[in-house]
Amino acid sequence: MQVTFQEYRLAMSTEVDAVGKTSSRLQFQQCKPADLTLEHWITRWEQQKIGFHLDTVHEMLKKHVDVMLNGRKQIRIFFPLCGKAVDMKWLADQGHTVVGVELSEIAIKQFFTEQNLSYIQEPVAGMPGVDIFKTTEGQISLFLCNIFDFSSLIAGQFDGIWDRGSLQALNSPDRQRYSKLLITLMAKGCRYLLDTLVCTKSDFEGLPIKISEAETRDLYGHACDIQLLDSSDTLTGKQKLWGLESFIEEVHLITPKTDSS
Ligand SMILES: C[S@@+](CC[C@H](N)C(=O)[O-])C[C@H]1O[C@@H](n2cnc3c(N)ncnc32)[C@H](O)[C@@H]1O
Numbered sequence: 001m002q003v004t005f006q007e008y009r010l011a012m013s014t015e016v017d018a019v020g021k022t023s024s025r026l027q028f029q030q031c032k033p034a035d036l037t038l039e040h041w042i043t044r045w046e047q048q049k050i051g052f053h054l055d056t057v058h059e060m061l062k063k064h065v066d067v068m069l070n071g072r073k074q075i076r077i078f079f080p081l082c083g084k085a086v087d088m089k090w091l092a093d094q095g096h097t098v099v100g101v102e103l104s105e106i107a108i109k110q111f112f113t114e115q116n117l118s119y120i121q122e123p124v125a126g127m128p129g130v131d132i133f134k135t136t137e138g139q140i141s142l143f144l145c146n147i148f149d150f151s152s153l154i155a156g157q158f159d160g161i162w163d164r165g166s167l168q169a170l171n172s173p174d175r176q177r178y179s180k181l182l183i184t185l186m187a188k189g190c191r192y193l194l195d196t197l198v199c200t201k202s203d204f205e206g207l208p209i210k211i212s213e214a215e216t217r218d219l220y221g222h223a224c225d226i227q228l229l230d231s232s233d234t235l236t237g238k239q240k241l242w243g244l245e246s247f248i249e250e251v252h253l254i255t256p257k258t259d260s261s
Contacts, residue, residue: 060193064253077158196249
């Protein structure tokens, strides 16, 4: 028997002891971590394997949004690898302008449909094959493309960034390229909230992949000041089944070093 729980499966194993007596037991076994290719994500959306999606505004965003806003109104907020995060509508309803980038057309269309927003879809000049989906007033614009095809030349720089789950969604060799791109998208005074997971079972290699404090500093520390805002254990029954002892969600505030000099 096999039941797959993302990267873990519940499997029946049978053992024979010294006197030839057999016994069976159910065990969670770890599978190989997924190769996080573009196809992997496209297929997940096609099959609606989107356990990461939350139907309510992310608690960490609600808790720390004032740090990102820093007293500013009507700012431009970037959502890299946005999925269909309801947080985008929440911030747009507060008067901010939201720009997202997402690979899956299904995700983008579900976002507008589920949030009851009318939208227009049009090609992006100078980006063959890339479409932009935007609300009629232009408050929310989502680019349908690979994040690595996006740049400040296309949509300018941003005053705030809410980044939840992006580093975990990329293969490790792409993360350096990703952080370099994100740094170029930060306007002067930009306040970037990075939400990551740090799991504390040393042999845990499945998804969600852990992002250590050291890796965050390695990715952003050369150009940005980094401050740990929050570190909360959000372990639930689901993660206990994965064999984890703790499931820590961390939020860092990242700001350009040039702002402090
Ligand atoms: C872990 S999910 C996080 C989604 C969203 N940030 C949220 O909080 O619900 C990662 C998302 O990134 C998208 N994605 C993965 N690789 C991408 C890439 N190279 N460019 C653009 N989007 C990508 C996936 O389709 C998926 O929707």
